[in-house]
Amino acid sequence: AxxxxxxxxxxxxxxxxxxxxxxxxxxxxxxxxxxxxxxxxxxxxxxxxxxxxxxxxxxxxxxxxxxxxxxxxxxxxxxxxxxxxKGISKVWGLSRLAAILGVAQADVWSVGDAENDLEMVAWAGHGCAMGHAPERLLRVARHILPGIHARGLCALPLLMERTLR
Known part of the structure; x- marks a missing residue:
């Protein structure tokens, strides 16, 4: 433990x-x-x-x-x-941060690769899953990045640039 x-x-x-x-x-x-x-x-x-x-x-x-x-x-x-x-999760923290910063949910980006990221990725307007993530997470993600061993997070800046044009 x-x-x-x-x-x-x-x-x-x-x-x-x-x-x-x-x-x-x-x-x-x-x-x-x-x-x-x-x-x-x-x-x-x-x-x-x-x-x-x-x-x-x-x-x-x-x-x-x-x-x-x-x-x-x-x-x-x-x-x-x-x-x-109870009530404490990644999505709770991310939603509070977005509210404090005045960022709309639709404009929030999040990246996850495990089951504990599911709610956060589903909530964010631009929820991203790493390619090696569990199937449940891949299904709720708006964007799929390459897996961690392919340095998938490095693809995020280009994805953001293309999406935000």
């Missing part, structure tokens, strides 16, 4: 094969703190579970049934599941 007590810290109950290299990859201050998860009582922005991809759908279903809408449960990657406060 991972906990995010603030925007710069990650706490994990243990390292696993799936988490090797996360400190370098994400540039996060990661601490292994197994005792802090039993029981967890502090505030958190997000809790992440990392498990075998075959178990994630079962864990997600169990948590959704247990929480009954009190928390937002989303599968972010095949081996990762996130639990967030």
């Amino acid at each position: 991972c906990g995010y007590p603030d925007e710069k810290s990650w706490w994990m109950d243990r390292h696993a094969m799936e988490t090797a290299g996360w400190k370098e990859r994400y540039g996060a201050a990661i601490e292994v703190r197994p005792d802090d998860f039993l029981p967890w009582s502090g505030p958190s922005y997000k809790v992440m579970y990392v498990a075998d991809p075959g178990r994630i759908p079962l864990i997600a279903r169990h948590l959704r049934d247990t929480f009954r809408g009190r928390f937002h449960v989303v599968v972010s990657q095949a081996d990762r599941l996130e639990v967030l406060p």
Whole structure:
């Protein structure tokens, strides 16, 4: 399990094969703190579970049934599941930012590549999915970029230029 007590810290109950290299990859201050998860009582922005991809759908279903809408449960990657406060999601943050900046929803661009991007990509006037994204995300996207291994995000400026002409 991972906990995010603030925007710069990650706490994990243990390292696993799936988490090797996360400190370098994400540039996060990661601490292994197994005792802090039993029981967890502090505030958190997000809790992440990392498990075998075959178990994630079962864990997600169990948590959704247990929480009954009190928390937002989303599968972010095949081996990762996130639990967030109810109402807190990427689309919530993006819509608030757009409102603060005075940008109409139709003019908002977003890019996603995983299940936790689904609502955000669907909401944005120009929702983009990376080519390697899950089928559900590809279906709601207005634009499809090449996959991450083809450096698909590099195609975004040209797409924006052509679209906004």
